[in-house]
Amino acid sequence: MRCPKCNADNDQVVDTRANQEGSVIRRRRRCITCGFRYTTYERFERHLPRVVKRDGRTEAFDREKLARGLTIACQKRPIPGNAIDRLIDDVMDDVEALNAAEVASAKIGTLVMERLRALDPVAYVRFASVYSAFDELSQFIDLIRAITPASAPKRKPRRA
Numbered sequence: 001m002r003c004p005k006c007n008a009d010n011d012q013v014v015d016t017r018a019n020q021e022g023s024v025i026r027r028r029r030r031c032i033t034c035g036f037r038y039t040t041y042e043r044f045e046r047h048l049p050r051v052v053k054r055d056g057r058t059e060a061f062d063r064e065k066l067a068r069g070l071t072i073a074c075q076k077r078p079i080p081g082n083a084i085d086r087l088i089d090d091v092m093d094d095v096e097a098l099n100a101a102e103v104a105s106a107k108i109g110t111l112v113m114e115r116l117r118a119l120d121p122v123a124y125v126r127f128a129s130v131y132s133a134f135d136e137l138s139q140f141i142d143l144i145r146a147i148t149p150a151s152a153p154k155r156k157p158r159r160a
């Protein structure tokens with residue numbers, strides 16, 4: 001780990017501890033070159049089920065893709081910066097707790113919508129309007145992108 005102060009790659013771990021749940025490891029490090037002390041965090045790799053798409057194919061759970069879709073749904077809404085990350089963490093906890101080898105993309109969409117509804121109604125409607133037409137994660141994320149004001153041509157409201 002390079003020192004954030006002098007950039008030397010010469011550090012020593014002086015303290016290691018886990019949080020209460022044991023899900024995050026915090027390491028205090030000291031740069032041997034300049035003596036600067038800093039902290040790094042390490043998170044356990046999750047064991048998430050594979051996502052079964054509507055057409056039956058499976059793919060790995062893609063946190064970044066979900067984050068992009070949610071960021072777009074939440075655009076210009078009064079939502080705190082870390083709320084989307086927390087929502088995704090919560091959804092991933094839910095998905096992990098299913099303790100299944102595979103989970104339908106529709107199930108993940110439902111879990112996201114339940115939490116998004118509590119967070120912000122407009123973002124929820126944006127997400128749900130797309131999601132209800134398409135069960136597949138990638139499809140509704142593409143559509144969220146398409147209906148945002150910056151990039152979208154006007155489209156007539158449609159019934160689900």
Ligand SMILES: [Zn+2]
Nearest residue numbers: 003006031034
């Ligand atoms: Zn240093």
